[in-house]
Amino acid sequence: MTTSTSPTDRWLETHADALFRHAVTRLRRRADAEDAVQETLLAALRCRGDFRGDSSERTWLIGILNHKIVDQIRTAERTEQNAGLDDVDDFFAANGRWRKQPGKFAIDAADLVENEEFWRQVDHCLDGLPARQARAFVLFTIEDKESEEACKALDISTTNLWVLLHRARLRMRQCLETNWFHAGDKR
């Protein structure tokens, strides 16, 4: 009955891993990424007549996936608590000064972009953040700011997002200083 090239089989074979890696990079949690991939393929199955063939099938699926990722982040933003949002007291004393001044080092793309060990460390630091901070940071930073997806993600609540980004940047910078840039120092 069914031909041997059902889209389900082919997509699972050809695209599922790539979709999953794309999703887990942005959503940080495997279960969330699995849901997003499943939702994406279900949507693709329903609308496969819409695929025009003027982009690659992978690009088409990634486009759907990006919408599912934004949906997931939005839902999470609505349900997760925002308690203590303004709390950056780990980093600043009551007088407004740094508890520990940022050290002197440069984050230089040319040195690090292909350094796989560094990226494992980045991943480790991201996993140490609260998931919503990590998601906001990754999505906002790596997606083109003008892109529809990123703008939609911003609309969740701009103020809220900025606070998340601020905290994520403080934590990521600190984590990388400790575990990479000054990893050998004893001070």
Add this chain to the structure above:
Amino acid sequence: MMRAVLSCRESARLASAAQNGRLPRRLRIGLRLHLMMCAGCRAYTRQIQGLATLLRTRARKNDGLLASPEGLRPEERARIRTALDESDADGGADRSADGGADGGKNPGADLDQNE
């Protein structure tokens, strides 16, 4: 209403906001003045900018990924397959009439024969 001198706490918040692309001129000047006097905040501002540039560059060169995460595990793949098979057998959209006739009872049956 800005005080003449920003604290590091405020400067870091503004440095972050500036990265989001919407810092009003008044605040931008306040931040710049603070950075002239404060090496710690200068380092911070450059480092978070450097980090953002680095992440974007990496994602562009690495297929939209940062690190290289593990792909789907067998049980994750199996769950997705089950969901897709069920949806397909539910007679979604454009399946021919006889394809959906046996309902969702054993949706994976004919697909399994092709593996």
